[in-house]
Amino acid sequence: MSETTKNEYQKDGAFTRPPSTFRNFVSADPNAQFPAEKGRYALYLSPGCPWAHRTIIVRALKRLEDVIDLYILNPSMGDKGWFFDGAGGTLPKDPLYGFTYLRELYYKADPNFEGRFTVPVLWDKKAHTMVNNESSEIIRMLYSEFDAFVPEPYREVNKPGGGLYPAHLRAEIDEMNEWVYNTVNNGVYKCGFAGKQESFDEHVYPLFASLDRLEGILAAHGKPFLFGDHITEADVRLYTTIARFDVAYHTVFQCNLKSIRHDYPHLHLWFRRLYWDETEQTGGAFHKTTAPWIGLYATGYAGARAKVTKSQAAVIVPRGPAVLVEPLAESEKL
Ligand SMILES: N[C@@H](CCC(=O)N[C@@H](CS)C(=O)NCC(=O)O)C(=O)O
Numbered sequence: 001m002s003e004t005t006k007n008e009y010q011k012d013g014a015f016t017r018p019p020s021t022f023r024n025f026v027s028a029d030p031n032a033q034f035p036a037e038k039g040r041y042a043l044y045l046s047p048g049c050p051w052a053h054r055t056i057i058v059r060a061l062k063r064l065e066d067v068i069d070l071y072i073l074n075p076s077m078g079d080k081g082w083f084f085d086g087a088g089g090t091l092p093k094d095p096l097y098g099f100t101y102l103r104e105l106y107y108k109a110d111p112n113f114e115g116r117f118t119v120p121v122l123w124d125k126k127a128h129t130m131v132n133n134e135s136s137e138i139i140r141m142l143y144s145e146f147d148a149f150v151p152e153p154y155r156e157v158n159k160p161g162g163g164l165y166p167a168h169l170r171a172e173i174d175e176m177n178e179w180v181y182n183t184v185n186n187g188v189y190k191c192g193f194a195g196k197q198e199s200f201d202e203h204v205y206p207l208f209a210s211l212d213r214l215e216g217i218l219a220a221h222g223k224p225f226l227f228g229d230h231i232t233e234a235d236v237r238l239y240t241t242i243a244r245f246d247v248a249y250h251t252v253f254q255c256n257l258k259s260i261r262h263d264y265p266h267l268h269l270w271f272r273r274l275y276w277d278e279t280e281q282t283g284g285a286f287h288k289t290t291a292p293w294i295g296l297y298a299t300g301y302a303g304a305r306a307k308v309t310k311s312q313a314a315v316i317v318p319r320g321p322a323v324l325v326e327p328l329a330e331s332e333k334l
Helices: 050-061 102-109 135-144 167-185 187-192 197-221 233-249 265-276 285-290 294-308
Strands: 041-045 069-072 121-124 129-132
Touching: 041 050, 050 135, 050 233, 050 285, 102 121, 102 129, 129 135, 135 233, 167 187, 167 197, 167 233, 187 197, 187 233, 197 265, 233 265, 233 285, 233 294, 265 285
Parallel strands: 041 069
Antiparallel strands: 041 121, 121 129
């Protein structure tokens, strides 16, 4: 029987994700502890991570690229966790303090830190501390707290559908987030990081039941996005998992009851519309945060799976599918 600490990912063969630890908020209120300011905050992340991916999608959707810095670490995790080394267009070292490892940043914020050194991190360059390391909260800060610094059309109050987390849809979005997080976003990890067959079986069927349910939602309303005609938080949160599905979870995490491209026509169309979009609607937010890295997702997950399951075998990376993301026909475009 294994002993579990808050830092461990597995207990008796089942994967558990520990809670995030830095939970402060940036606010539009200039008197807040962390007031929204142009150039004050930075996102540290590794682009293969689906939780981190949420934050760069929203940063791009909100046109916050010149308001919030982005510091990209190597796409794969090393023995000492996430690191800078300049590979493939990432930064050679931490631009603020010259660090090599993300853990050094955590220790700068809290020398007694005892949790896991996860990405994404929202960092305050002025106070030299970590604001928040929970992606679901970071994205919500980006929706409206920085709106004073973005052009009028991209402010939440001016968006036709009410923005990424519209007041009239909040309860429904929260409800969907709950089951999508447990069975899909984190569900794939419960399969891929399972240490025994029973644990894998316990999670693989609910994962596909939820994908069936999502397919049914899109089929029933016939609209392009999960909540209709406008992109919401629910689309962003599902997208980062679906983008990794056929290229990594289906093979490396053995989630192979079905694939998105062959078995889920509505989800597949929904995904490709987001991925290929270069219009005003997204400003290419999904494409530019996915395309440079999608070919590396399988590599990152194969290494992570070997580490979490403590496999001694050689890490073999599957190379398919031959076409990473299928094209969008003219007639399928919005
Ligand atoms: N709840 C966190 C989860 C973040 C997370 O687990 N990130 C992974 C990468 S996908 C990580 O950095 N893991 C490093 C580790 O656990 O050592 C969030 O959504 O921000």
